[in-house]
Amino acid sequence: MRRITVPAAVSRVLRDVLSVARSLPNAAYYRLAGANYRYRLVATEKRVRHGSFRSYELYDRHGNDWLLAALLDRCRDGDVVVDVGANTGVYSLSVAAEYPDAIAVAIEPNPEIAATLQANVAASGFEGRIRPLELGLAAESGSLPFYRSSYHELSSFNRFNAERWGARIADTESVRVEPLDSLVDAGEVPPPDHLKIDVEGFGLDVLCGAREVLATHRPFVYVEPHARHEGESDERGEAATDIRDLLVELEYAIIPGEDGWVCVPEGDRE
Template identity: 50%
Template sequence: MSGRIDGAIRRAQYSLRYVVFSAYYAAVRRNHRHEWYAPKKRVGSASFRSYELVNKHGDDVLLHRLLHACEPGDVVYDVGANTGVYSLAVAASEPDTRIVAFEPNPDVAAQLRANVDRNGFGDRITVREEGVGAATGTRRFHRSTYDELGSFDARNAGAWEASVRDEIDVHVVALDDVVAGVGADNTGEGEDGELPPPDHIKIDVEGYGLEALRGARETLRSARPTVYFEPHTEGGEDRTADVASLLRSLGYRIRIRPDAWVCTPKTEPGRSSD
């Protein structure tokens, strides 16, 4: 009897969470589209406005580590930018930084642009409506009823109580190609399309992080950026051991906290590390 009662309680909790989250994402979509209300957000000493209704991710460990490490003139690649809290916070905290924000979902990328424009950060933040992966090309992207869970894996897009809303083909770039200026016609970065190599890379891509890192091997070897990585299962499979192995093979030290890896270069690439 108690098992049935516990099951009923869990189902009720899931149903309530689905209603609340669905209502929130629907409200946020409309708010971005019409640009009605952009409440002020505060992250550490940084202050900015966005059309998100709450300060989502403002307390993230990775974000605070990134803000602490950024210096004037640094270049930040925000991979899986979503509506832009990391990019906006960095731009507000260090006006002389340059941020490149990658977001493959066209609807969410439009929300990101609205937030960049609201703060007048267009000279600091470049929005690229692209995914990041192991190779440059095209890939099927699954949009979720919870916008934040959109993923290249349908199982990740349907996590929690969400479901896949639809599927679209999106452009995907390897970060090594971005730094080398390959595919410059798609960048909007001027005639050559080149971007400066990153000092910091934040990666939060709903289970696709290993692929993003595989496409950045040369950049990690040469530029030696700090990597701020949020681990996720990939379609229900835990690939974090593969991620750790790749980073360590490139001479990175990994400091692990719950849902947050800060990865710093400690040796020359090619040398062994613990």
């Protein structure tokens, strides 16, 4: 009779769990993924075109995002990517895997998720390629209430967005925020070639704090607007038209896609 060791049995159970993770309801997925992060059980390999990275996510939930593909298409070795709303780091990790000489600055205001981001960077051996920053971006320096959602991807400075899809507010805490313009001026963040923004209803504030960067350094912008619907109050999401107006004012051409916009500086880059 074949003897199965404890580590082999645990590994087999984890593989079985991971195989069904894609079909789990949101609440079950986040509980299971949270346990995997909490106990650092297994960091599985995720493929990115010509490279790969490891993370404690149960599977590569955003590996097929249109917006991520657009970023990888335009990025080059030596470029700087500022990943605003990095969450557990899928975009930053993908850039580091595909472009070994690129630099990703992964900005994540949620303290709990910032720790998981750090764990994923370490699991992939990308400490020299990804620079995590635990803060939020906004139009002005200061601090703002941050709403931690039970579905961590929905956590936001916008309460409504943190409660979408049946999620609830797990906690609220004050978090430091800075304009990107100030961080670049101070040398804390290098001037970006690419600026990715997915901040659950706070994108306009991020862009308002990055006007000088956009006007001077002309990065490609990849943004996922979270539009508010007609008749809803200003607290319920953001007006995608306001984001569009700001970018058009700064002479960006907007290319809409499946899950966001690619915004190309007119007359400066191809």
